[in-house]
Amino acid sequence: MSDRIPLSPTPSASVHSRHSAEGGEGDAQRLTVEELRVLQHTSLVNGMLHLPWIGDDEREPFDLSEHYTHAAAMPAGGWRSPAVIFVHGYSDPAGLLKLSSRQLERYQQWLRPHQFLDRTPVMIKRVSSKKISQEVVTNCSFVASLCVCADYEQRFKKRLITRCIYPQDQRGRPYYNAWGKYMIKLLINGIHRKILIDDRVPVDRENRPLAVTTADQELWPMLIEKAYLKVQGGYDFPGSNSGIDMHALTGWIPEHVLLQESPPSAASSDIIWRRLYAGLHSGRALGTLATGQVDAIDQDWLWLVPNHAYAILEAVELPDDVRDDGGDTRMLRCKNPWRQHGWQGCDGPDDVHHWHPRLRRMLAAYNMAEAAADGEFWIGWSAVCRYFDTLHLSWDPDQFPCRFTVHAAWPMALGPAIDRHCFAWNPQYSLRISTDGESDDGGSSRATVWLLLSRHMEAVEADNRDYITMHVYATHGGERIFYPVEPTAVKGVYVNNPHVLQERTRSLYYTLNVYANVPFSFRETPGFAYACEVGPGSIVALFVHLMLSVLKTTDAWTVETAGGNNTYDSWIDNPQYRLDVAMPAYVYILLDLFDVADGQSAVKAMHDQPPSMVAAKIDLFTGGDRIDRWAMAGKHMAAAVLMTGRSVYRYLAAHSGDYRMGFAYAAISLDPGAYVVLLSTYDKGTPAPYKLTIASDVPGLQLARL
Template sequence: MSKQAWKDKLSLAQETTNRATRQELARDYSSAYETYVRAGDLYLWLVKNREPTSEATELRERLRRVLGRAEAIKLAGRAAQIVERRLLSDEEQTRALEASSSIDGIPLPLWKSTDDISTLAYQGQLFVDSVPQPALAPGQVQQKATFRRRHSWLKQRDSVPRWASSPLYDYRTPLRGHHIVQDVVTDCSFVAALEVACEHDATWHTQLAHAPLYPKDSRGFPRWSENGKHCVKLLFNGIPRQIVIDDSIPCRPDGNPVCATGLGADGSYHIWPALLEKAYLRLRGGYDFQGSNSSIDLHALTGWIPEHIGFQHAGFQREKAWDRLRWAWTRGYIMVTAGTTRNMASRRAPGQAFLVDSHNYAVLAIDEEEGERWLTLMNPWRRSPSEEDASTWTGEMRASLENFQTNSPSYLDREIIRITWSEACSRLDSLYLNWNPAIAKHALTVHSHWRKVDGSDLGQNPEQAPITTTTKPTTMTTTAIVGPSQHSSFRLAINVDESDVSGAEKTDVWLHLVRHTTQSREDEVQWIAIHVFESEAVKHRLLAHGSDYRMGTYVDSTHNIVRFSTSAHRRSVYTVIVSRNGCNNDATFSLSAFSAAKIELHDIPRSFSFSQLVQSGWSGKSAGGNAASWAFIHNPQFRLTVPQATSLAAMVETSKDLPVQVLIVWSRRGKRISHVSEGDIVASSGLYNYGFAFAEAKKIQAGVYSVIVSTFEEGLSGLFALKVESEGEIVLEAIAAEGAGMFHKTLRGRWEKDVSAMGGPSHGRYHCNPRFIVDVDKACRLVVRLRPEVKKGIATPYLNIALFRVNKTPRSASSISPAASPPDIGAEVANSGSYADLLSGVAIEDARLEPGTYSLIASTFTPGVECPFVIDLYSSLPTTCRRAH
């Protein structure tokens, strides 16, 4: 930062402090508390970014004073709210990067400019690394490997290993992908990443593979450091970091390296891959690294955007994927690696190449020949293991090595494998792509926090879960939810310029989420997701078009990608919510956006003044599934009373494994909704999304609404948290389940053609429809629901159910015509209304009955319908029910 910018920040801190003092004197304590905290953030930033020559004591004293005033207001109970920090302020972003500036205690300073790195002291006294060397892998230990420095070999003069006497990089014979050797270290993902970078360099005349390594010679190629100090630039925790290492590498007693190296076509020796490997594995816990996703390793080396294509994913489309791959490959826009899963032998047909279990392969070519489509794979092992080598591998890797030797008579003939696209789709588990970020004309990255969630776990009984009401201003931190999960919200704006999109109808947008880590090996699995919602006035639909993967999917990785298409002819605005599940502590992340159109990314300070939280769940009957299920009516529902027009948002969080949706529906009486019509939906979260749903309505009118929370499939159980925020006061109440607290009976029957399917009253034989007798001893309330049991794909018949009083004194049989009602049927007491063809059926919602005998008649509108049915009868007092003869 320039001196002037630092001075401007100091002036802002002083001005903010003065404003806080004025607010406190005016007894506006809530505002004063917030302003003092903001001033504290500014002074803290100034202390950490001060010029070396400036005096820090006064700044620290100012920081102490403003935070002291804030604490005094808080202790006095005068602060009405927790201060909302702007997530994307300079101070907060700096705080996020500083929080992730080490891993396992190893410092990861931000990368300085290339000029600064070039002027570092690479000469003079021998550099001694204060950080311990990365731990060796078991295979290296068994071969008695130790770290040996280049200068120690050069001092011997005799028996100097070839690598120590060779240039670090021989630009006359640059490496191709198949020249790099993995050796016994289990980092196939990293070596495969290096190999595809080398292959790209050779094909497209780039310098990606060795670019992170310093110092460099006048041509821009890596060179040996005179004092043994090397710097490596790796994109880690969301930003380029500086990893300092010495020039020692693991060697056998004879001086030969036991790590990644390169052997040029002319026999030239390249050791620079070993230094990159060492720097990277220092961040991944040592040489005993078990590999990861190659695209993540390659992203750290090159900054190219990582993408994962799962061949077994439900949304995978092989033709579309091939066209995309081939188009990008022929233009040099992507680098590709491939991954296998376990039990590869069971997927191997006679004559097919042997593939190693749980392994990463470099993809050296994607081409078409004589109507067939091919992938050329290379195994990073690159040499036939000896008996001694094979014994250093354990578990699946050892079994794969032994199987490889058994099935491959000539290892060198089998190291490069060509397989068809069809075989790749059936045998490989994944393709890992890395896209050149330069294909997007516009890009930006922000750094932010997930805050620790306060609160306890949900109650054990979902049906008795409490409702918690908060009537004070809300903060950016999300209320405690199931999991727990943490969220941060952003507003993404796509500003289209015709010169950027060249007349296209759609333009792609990429969002890349990176979860920062401070441990090379984490004890707990953590899941992250990106949720993207289109910001419209009334309805919000989760974006699903233009992507190979379902948006909002949680992944147990440090990286997650969402890609979608947006209109190239108008400005588009989206709500982006990034989520973390699995741990409940403060954590940091980076979010990047890429597009051909101009993009803006802003945090969303919560403007809502009121919030209400409901904790509930689905279990048994209450797990009703989506609106296409007859049991949709039984999903948890909540009455939302809005006294006056307001804007509001509803957010549902649940297990990452449950696809969830939230609807806000206009409700005439605030009663349970049995079905949903498009015209009644006020706000929707759109498509079902795993673990999270969000709906927002602007200026919803005063009235009574129903909020429905459902999973996609019927019968899925789990807990959830529903939070509704609004500008004005609202009331959120759970709507009791149909028949809650009442006695329940289930009656079954069937309409049969010419026997009991006689249609409605207009057809003349209504009384011959299925009939049930209900005996009521004491005055009570009755709720009755009739629903058909139709098979999938069969149209639902129009239904009605009616309740009649049974006459105590029947009419004379001689006075009854054949078409008339039977003599015991009296006046109608209640009915379900007009005939309707709803999956959930029709219902008598609340009949109040005096003691006596009643008759229920279940009918279809059209005669001759054959269909079984179910009647659920709920009564406030015990009743007896029987089929009428």
């Protein structure tokens, strides 16, 4: 049994892996020691420590007056006077954030809200997407995310974005803290973490904040932005996408729908629209749009901004007779976070032909002049599919009653950096879905399972070379996959987005979330860690599932020992190993091949070089003596051993199939006894380093070179 233990700075405080964006304690999943190590390692981001959120963090002291009551003399006006707060207000021990080049062009100084506002600062006046404005920071996707979250709070009367700000009053509403200390709760590197900040904001020469703000000068957007950018390394932010931003802000599940790399057909476009429309209207989804490269003509005529994010605020379906002018009946209301530069194409505010009186009446709540001043616009779905690159959707995880999360590390030393030929060393998990039961309409229930793979961030890099993906196989009964060519149910796309590996430049830390509407079992495949059973509100039967015997050896074929296949007399010169099995065992024999750069050791090549183009094969024979020739014993393939003047046949017990480049494996149940493992190249005289690994579910295996 693998015990899941809490991280407990104090006896009453513990860290849990959350099952929902709210992070409720009732159904929390305890963490293993290995998971705690992962979360501890990735608490250090961009050189700053961001600790996991614990139960007592909501009681963080925000009123600093008690800190000064031990002074010898009380100043005039008391410890809570503006003069004292001005001098002794909280300052982030991490210091001031790095400013962007555009901020530095206008920067004057850092000020607190009561210094640059002409009235008492207000945390929240009215949560709304209107009047939120991106300033000079290149974080359009983040501001677009703020807009859609604020719009959600206004429409559905549920706190989504503002709930992450502390301190809060007894009703859970954040309030202005005159001492300038705030704590923001963000989902970073697989778990909610506390981000401590002060309220100092960069301002220009006219004391205007150089950060996201609202026309009502509310504090909540700039505080959340400051906390998020503190994690990202400062205001000098290279940019992101709304799926990443929304996941950190809300914990909702990101989905990226590419509209241009594989332009959707009419049928697939309809499916995307129906999912988007239903998600927005039910409150189960949030959405943004993103452009890619936009040519100069479209920039001038359509006012499209290249590589820019837009918030989706509303989706409507109009009756066909309302658009008898040929306009699109499916429309989105969007917002440019700049609060200007809205869409000027079909259905834009200047499109008098399409904005006829009947359409205006259908959208009576839409004030065109006011909306245009806030960067809002209407656009048809067909224009979206034509001019925008990506639809970023974020889905409410609470729609899934069954959930499980695992945090893990993928060491650089485990397997090759490029997995083109071999998946043997990749992290793998077995998922078995229960579809027992009936749906509400009396039919069989349909299982829906979502898998989210998130790479942990340790430093922000403009050129991120760590590519991740996830493949889903529907075969093998949950056993380990070895060859990438085996048929997949869902084939992933290699991306350097943190959420979704062909190239690994360092060890990776990741979180894998499983969301389902039916119970499921989930485990790592043999050779790794654990398994569990998951149902609504329950996680049971956690246990270790490790190989008990693992033997490894690193060696190389030389020109002399690369004997080629069994059509060559030199086949017997290939490397041979004696394998002794003490009890009945199921044995995996794995062979990795690598290229060697000039002056590089074979061991280092295992991790740094691509798979070798040398083709190789594994043959396993009965008996424990070195084989000296290939033979046939009747209809059976065999090898012959010369013993005391006569040939003794050793039969072929298992092999890895056809000769393969890069990687080969064989798996078989063996009786106790001695065996010979022969590793051959297809062509003779082709040197290459290799690593031989033999693993079993029982102890007592022994391996020796013959």
